[in-house]
Amino acid sequence: MIDHSCSPNTSLTLNWTSNPPIATLSALVDIPPDTVFTRPSARINLYTPFADRQLAIAAALGYSCACPACSSPSATSDERRASVPELQMACLAWLEGGMGDPVEICREGKRVLDEGGVMDQEGVQVGKTGLAEGLAAVAASVQS
Helix, strand or coil, X not given: CEEXXXXXXXXXXXXXXXXXXXXXXXXXXXXXXXXXXXXXXXXXXXXXXXXXXXXXXXXXXXXXXCCHHHHCCCHHHHHHHHHHHHHXXXXXXXXXXXXXXXXXXXXXXXXXXXXXXXXXXXCCCCCHHHHHHHHHHXXXXXXX
């Protein structure tokens, strides 16, 4: 069984092009034996504030989430989570139109992605690889 969590330990990918479709469950972190596998509901944005996540979970899943991220919410957690999509948008703005300061974007990326950074503090690894690739593209565009 796989439970919902706003700080999941797995990621689910679906390959619809294979026949039959293939679902792959990948560990995002080391998972000790006897630990329940968790993943976010596809209808929940993990980077929204606690109150908004709770409303979305209640509407989509019919219950109130009590995962570790939701059992002790804080304004600090909401601010940290909000920094991830803001960084994603900054990467896109630079790559698509040269908007923003690429040095500041990369500095913020380091704060978010490094070990012990925002994503580690929040226990959210979903999207980390894509964000790292976006930051690498920003850095490469500055160097060329």
